[in-house]
Amino acid sequence: MSDKSESSSFEDLAAAAELEAAPLTSPDASDIPQWLDVLGSGHLLRRTITEGKSDLRPLRGDICYLNYKGCLLNSTVIENKENFEVQIGDGDVIQGIDLVLPLMREGEISELQISSRFGYGEIGMAPDIPPLAELLYTVELVSFKPEPDLDTFSIQERKVIGNKKRERGNWWYTMQEPMMAIQCYRRAIEYLDETKGGITDPTADGKIEFASEELHSLLDDRIKAYNNMAAAQMKQGSYDIALGSVEKVLNVQPNNVKALFRKGKILSYKNDVAEALKVVRRALLLSPDDKAIKAELTRLEERDKKDSQRERDLARKMLGGHSGPESKSGSGKGEKPKKGGGKKIIVWGSVVFSLAIGVISIALYKYKIV
Template identity: 50%
Template sequence: MAEEKEINGECTAEVKPHEKNDSSDQKSDADNPATEGAVEENEWLDILGSGQLKKKVIKAGENDSRPERYHVCVVNIQGTLEDGTVVEKYENYRFQLGDAEVIQGLDLAIPLMDVGEEADILVGPRFGYGTIGRPPDIPPNAEITYRVQLLSSESETPLENLSALERKRIGNMKRERGNWWYSRDEHNFAIQCYRRALDFLDDIEGGILVEPDQDGKKPNEDELQDLLEDRLKVYNNLAAAQLKIKAYDSALSSVQTVLRCQPKNVKALFRKGKILAARGDTEAAIPVLRLASQLEPESKVIHQELSQLVKQKKKDSEMEKNLYRRMLGQDKVDENSKIDSRSKYSKISWGLVLGSLATMCVGIAAYKFKLV
């Protein structure tokens, strides 16, 4: 039940053009302000003014046909390193703009393209794969130049028009994208993907369009159950990512959503215990982790976390007892008693020493007297 680089024991699928390493300083959508206005072909446009993201028009497209956020875009794309190595190449690649389905540089630059346009987009590491890179082909701090051709752009299909199977497919795709971000410690982007996944997997007003069974006579209720299972996976993952950024209240709300439906979900119990412990509520965290340990007794991770909390609670109890003693003045009384005892002991000891010396002197005098 590894918690750091794997979510729910799932292997994340290889994703297409992805994101930067340092997400804390960046906005995660395509709504960032960018330089507008006409730019001649073969001239570089410094989109953010930092030199980290540039665009050069190779071939103009249709006027006034730029995509908007959440539009579904189709592109041909090729990414090349500074030494000429091609590291990414996709034809008719379909993605949703502003949903962290491509690296942030492309999410910011493609909204400045017209349909049919072909452009070079230079993406610095800050808006690309960052200090991590993408082993083994993209090194850390790599600058990548993308040749992009925007083939089409269209609005997303309204949720109420999607069948349960289609919503399941899209929701799980966005969940897997979130898992990829999580594996890179890009927790803000992971949270963005998980929330978008829930848009497709959660209930909506008016219900979900359910496809009929093979006999065509009744709705397939198994599809709705599958949606519920996938939804709880997302909430569990969302809680883990929120815990990483110390959004404890939000994380607790996410995990409680899981436990309301599945009170014995071990991963949800484990994460709830960690959230409560992180909030400093050790006493409430221990019984939660004990239940998780009973449900999954072979889990070393749960046992380790529980053992640490039990030790912490014992330490806290001792500190509280010492605090109460100081408040009641017991330490002062005990200290005075120790001083009195030491004084009496000192007097008795000195008395014994002096008596012994007197006896020795008498003995020596008598001995000398006899010798004389």
Template identity: 45%
Template structure:
């Protein structure tokens, strides 16, 4: 943080930093109730012939083109594993942005575009619908440019977008089909390999959101990744007093490494979102297991600087530069911290002089006079002239006495 910036606000406890999908849950539930009440007296033909304003704001419209199984009134809930097919186009064009068939998603994790994610919660098994999505439920203010990653869920190296530019005002059309769903299993019952797969895919999607400047959505994915990568009884343990971890199997060690990678990424996203305390906690977890992790040390320095803890930031920056001396980022961070420390020392010296005073300086704070002032010269001149006049008078008086 440079001098002159305003007071920093730590958003670690901010309600706006909570799971964003949860923030829309109330609206979705209201939409479900409204839809249920409106569909009581409608025929099947009517149901498939009208656009529904899902959130009541006109930003997400849904139209059923194939009815699903409504006999049991069951719909998927957040965290359920849904199998869907979808196609996304630029509104009123034939330009396909994304197309996936029989893809598995964790509902509510924003593994797909937010408009699709919200719409699936309103669908029945076997239902197919059309959507019209405002930009905020698609690619947001950043839009999407040719050559940028699509960030498709389940793919670490997602394909690049090849269509026309999607701007911040671009609406999208979509076609979605919900095939079926299952409840998310307890992670303790899932194999290490499956937990690793889940954690990696969520981290990859979180990275995609982070790269688009959506730090809060990234944090949501990182948190969900940690749910899958969390340690299990008899598995990963805390570091020993020496800082080393107790021996584990290769699979558990890989799981631990992935957890630390997620914590590191989450610290960066929390820093970007202004949640400094939470970011510091995340990076501290990494350093408790890997004290010389250069990336974690670098981020710790950035976090502490943002919190105004400059001396601690300098210490972390020095450790980061020692751990990765060839890395330009750590070197630049160390230079910034050293320059900030120099400025801080200069400010402290000036404040100390003001508070304690400087005996070498006059009390009035000005510089000592190098030459007599004009007033002083006139005063001394007058005194000297008076003295000379007095001496001359005495001499004249004595001369007259002697003459007589």
């Protein structure tokens, strides 16, 4: 099965927006000249309330400090943040704000109308934000700065920022936005990856050496991010890439139950039922009371039985289809069977040919070649 694209670039979010939700209700006629249709679709409108104090605009990856207030169309306040830190393109805020920030100048205050597609989506956020909610935001870009080089962060700083991005990925996952979740997990892993060689690869006996306990803790957090990213990649249908993510976990922690469980499911999706059974059985040995693993093992065993039965039925059908006419050859209209080994050779040749056709057909069926 081919993997779906995982492109989650900031530019692609705007381009891919054509567009699942209905456009926003049009502004009053008196307001139309003041509004800019950011995406040209009516889903994200912006107007400037206070001009910026300079011509400088932030870029993707820059760290911005915002004051913002969000409301429903009935003026119910749903968010109110001051000096809130956002990194553009990392999904730290709803997409409507993230897409507008590169258009704003330092010190600028803008008003936004945001459709549900770039807000809280089809499911909303109970109890305050209903499904398919249209939103009004006032956003002030207080200041911004470039992202510092990762090598300048201490291990503890990497841990704090990386886990913040991982948790944001979890939020996007619950919002049924796997592509946004993957973007957050990737960024989390960048911060949780110690680049100075303090964490070594596993040795022949599977042991890992750590320069400090901090690095050990950092690795544990990185494993969580890879595990979570695999779940989002599976939800997107990117099974080969998801398999790579769980292998990153299992290379370090061969008995990680969550990674084994997900590997089993991925192998099942890839129609490798025999290998999936081995992996899930191993996960169950490590966690014998896990109901989800038990359910998956039962499902795989039933599927394996059905597949085996189909293979047997197909083999019988193929063999039976060729054996019938041969048994009647030489009969009819008074003809007598000829003596000698000629007929036996023909019959055995037919059987061998039938077996070969049957084996090939089973292989084609089993591996989904046809």
